[in-house]
Amino acid sequence: xxxxxxxxxxxxxxxxxxxxxxxxxxxxxxxxxxxxxxxxxxxxxxxxxxxxxxxxxxxxxxxxxxxxxxxxxxxxxxxxxxxxxxxxxxxxxxxxxxxxxxxxxxxxxxxxxxxxxxxxxxxxxxxxxxxxxxxxxxxxxxxxxxxxxxxxxxxxxxxxxxxxxxxxxxxxxxxxxxxxxxxxxxxxxxxxxxxxxxxxxxxxxxxxxxxxxxxxxxxxxxxxxxxxxxxxxxxxxxxxxxxxxxxxxxxxxxxxxxxxxxxxxxxxxxxxxxxxxxxxxxxxxxxxxxx
Numbered sequence: 659x660x661x662x663x664x665x666x667x668x669x670x671x672x673x674x675x676x677x678x679x680x681x682x683x684x685x686x687x688x689x690x691x692x693x694x695x696x697x698x699x700x701x702x703x704x705x706x707x708x709x710x711x712x713x714x715x716x717x718x719x720x721x722x723x724x725x726x727x728x729x730x731x732x733x734x735x736x737x738x739x740x741x742x743x744x745x746x747x748x749x750x751x752x753x754x755x756x757x758x759x760x761x762x763x764x765x766x767x768x769x770x771x772x773x774x775x776x777x778x779x780x781x782x783x784x785x786x787x788x789x790x791x792x793x794x795x796x797x798x799x800x801x802x803x804x805x806x807x808x809x810x811x812x813x814x815x816x817x818x819x820x821x822x823x824x825x826x827x828x829x830x831x832x833x834x835x836x837x838x839x840x841x842x843x844x845x846x847x848x849x850x851x852x853x854x855x856x857x858x859x860x861x862x863x864x865x866x867x868x869x870x871x872x873x874x875x876x877x878x879x880x881x882x883x884x885x886x887x888x889x890x891x892x893x894x895x896x897x898x899x900x901x902x903x904x905x906x907x908x909x910x911x912x913x914x915x916x917x918x919x920x921x922x923x924x925x926x927x928x929x930x931x932x933x934x935x936x937x938x939x940x941x942x943x944x945x946x947x948x949x
Contacts, residue, residue, distance in 0.1 A: 662696035672803020675810040687741035688734040694796025706941025711789040731799040736787035749867040757882030766872035805866035808919030825854035840914035852906030859885025876903035913942040
């Protein structure tokens with residue numbers, strides 16, 4: 659398939675699985691074709707959760723031995739990383755759906771987005787993009803569209819399975835191949851707050867929206883009836899605030915959840931194109947196909 663088609667389909671399926679139902683979405687700022695000819699035919703790709711200069715050098719070595727058309731990163735690089743805070747606006751809708759007033763959610767997210775902007779601004783965004791350009795390697799990143807797939811999959815699974823106790827959530831997640839693989843590497847799903855026998859109550863699935871939201875939102879979520887978070891990860895600063903709010907927290911896993919989202923997205927693109935990629939997995943990613 660053409661590289662431009664791959665990108666367009668990634669955005670299309672990201673939009674289809676986006677938790678926002680009333681927002682018109684043309685693109686995702688953290689998803690981009692960073693280097694390469696859009697008309698390139700793509701068959702064989704190297705896919706990783708994080709692609710930096712070292713992975714691009716690896717890709718070039720693979721290309722010397724055999725064909726390689728494209729390198730795909732999950733986490734954003736270049737201009738897509740610089741624009742990370744833009745996709746955080748999605749979290750306002752998630753919080754509103756959970757019962758937090760839109761005005762409160764907007765204020766908290768605006769503060770957090772500014773914090774992320776300040777953190778990202780001085781970074782050397784173009785390092786891996788420059789490396790790809792110098793090596794002549796087509797390079798793209800797919801962030802929020804993949805995370806939307808993970809959010810949709812886990813949310814739907816919880817709605818179907820209806821866990822009663824916190825341990826039930828871990829047991830359900832452990833039925834998913836990506837989390838089974840992570841568990842073998844000692845990074846599988848686990849409870850970090852709350853008793854395994856504690857009632858689940860209302861669940862917020864934190865799988866999309868760029869990066870962690872406001873650390874001051876958790877008491878608002880508790881007041882809105884939320885009792886359990888299913889998250890990719892939780893910083894120590896956020897952990898302390900969640901603990902104060904008396905919420906249960908199940909950490910599904912960062913890299914494994916990113917892998918789940920990417921796999922679901924790749925499945926959709928392949929089905930739409932009627933063509934399967936040859937995938938080389940690296941940097942934490944494992945290709946799992948669902949048919």
